[in-house]
Amino acid sequence: MARNPVTWLGSPTFPKAAKAALNDTQLRQNLRKATGTIRGRRAAAVAEMTDWEMLRVAGEQIKDDVLARLDTLLLQLEESVTARGGVVHWARDAEEANRIVLDLCRAENAQEVVKVKSMATAEIGLNEALEAGGVHAIETDLAELIVQLGDDRPSHILVPAIHRNRSEIREIFQRRMGVEVSDEPADLAEAARVYLREKFLTTKVAISGANFAVADTGSIVVLESEGNGRMCLTLPDTLITVMGIEKLVPTWQDLEVFLQLLPRSSTAERMNPYTSVWTGVTPGDGPQKFHLVLIDNGRTATLEDSVGRQALRCIRCSACLNVCPVYERTGGQSYGSVYPGPIGAILTPQLVGDMHDPLAASLPYASSLCGACFEVCPVRIDIPSVLTHLRAEVVEAKGRTAESVAMAAAAWMFASASRYEKAQKAGSLARFLAKDGKITSLPWPGSKWTSSRDVPAPPAESFRTWWRKNRG
């Protein structure tokens, strides 16, 4: 079987990548600023809702119901989409999904397609697969465009370029668009508007993901901010939507819960600027050909794990990333996957489905188990419990490894600003993370770990060196 592209080929394990990220002060500054802003705003947007906890409970229950009846609901969705003129395709894994989409593009003679940001297509490595097949995919979401033009990798679910500040974005735009632009966010947004306008008006095929699919009506729902989604969902002749099989809600009424939970949790808004809903094909309005590609890619295997399966409730809001002290300090790319942060730490290893894979096995340790992620999760995924459960699976598969022990200790330290600053000032952070191949001097109480055992440290090669060697 082909490897699951949910992890990036050749990525180091989490502790190695995290160590390098810790040396990158610019990255840490960018992240601290961005996540700090959004944390405060999310808290305010949620505080306005007197019934927030009841919405979370309903969100959890609806998603659990979806998982419990997934086979029936998928068949119902297929039937309702087909009845409205759409075509439904099923894909066991990334390779199969990519082939289906490539064939659909070829059938339309498309050399270029426009794309709305979608985690599912990032997970299966669709852009790369299309490129290899001679079809160029243009990312139209501002942050995705920044990542694509910067030949970079995403570091956040919602804002893949969160690790870039305005002056870095300006530099990328000037270099790749060949325009003069200031570092004012409004000017940068204008540059993207001008750059993409003609593509929107002329491209014949669009590819999107889906935030929700309503089983009983066949309606697909996409939430966005910029209007690039509306452009892609409205103007082209053909629309191909790729979604994970768990993105369902049973009924139209269920959306009332998620349309309240998602915007406040993700962008801290009462409502995001644009939400599009369409059902199959509407004569005279929008794409006249609609394809829906349903992907498994490790989800049914995740479903079998009675503790781990709750990760499939995730609605990709990214609130858990924004509150995670480990994420804030190590950045998203350290997780070696399109799914970073707390949700990545539990979802990625399960989608990979092999605890002998070194990166997958290191991810459940990318947390201090502080519990902030669970508190903000709009569908109440108990991430700390799943992490503990997956750590047990890693130990069962591999035994207790040096990296896992070191990472558990390091994660504990990343979690508290004061512990972290103290360790950094003492210069002991770098030392404990790598010294002669042994970790000997963790500051207290990490020292509890090192006094009782000598732990071999991860090799000293920095992520940046590795990066240059492997991607240059």
Next chain:
Amino acid sequence: MASAKEEILQRIRNAKLPATPETVRGYNRTGEGGVELFAERVADYRAIVHAVNDVPEALQRLQGKRIVAPQDVPPEWLIDGVTWLHEPLTIEELDQADGVLTGCAVAIADTGTIVLDGGEAQGRRALTLLPDYHLCVVRADQIAASVPEALQRLEPTRPLTFISGPSATSDIELNRVEGVHGPRALEVLIVT
């Protein structure tokens, strides 16, 4: 070999998940609602809001402009002094218009949202997407208090667009900036 569909469905069945209890909907299904709350919430998105009694008079602001309007807007909206553009319109013509005037299907007070469903006085989706300015007329009786109330009033199989303020992005340092691909200016007339 089993098809992908059969195989995926079989794997789901093999996982043998227990049935779940019925969802508890203890959250609020309605809210205080009202014109004032709606106006306040729309304005929070930096859209421009006016409460008006007389639509044609309020539309004087469009004088001298080239404005797209669906064929079925109330005839009194099509005031003199405006170049009205009607379907059939090409993408280029829409792109070059100064703005678009529509009604809506439903509005939501709690969130300051307008919902279009392609019905009366709204036209197909491209009409409200390409012009850089959208003027939307909302009748007081179209304003639902809450998201649940609004969804109940909508027909899910119609093409729906929920609009909350002008086009924006939070992609640069997670701060909201108005104006990317959709209309950069949204103006709302609430008819009371």
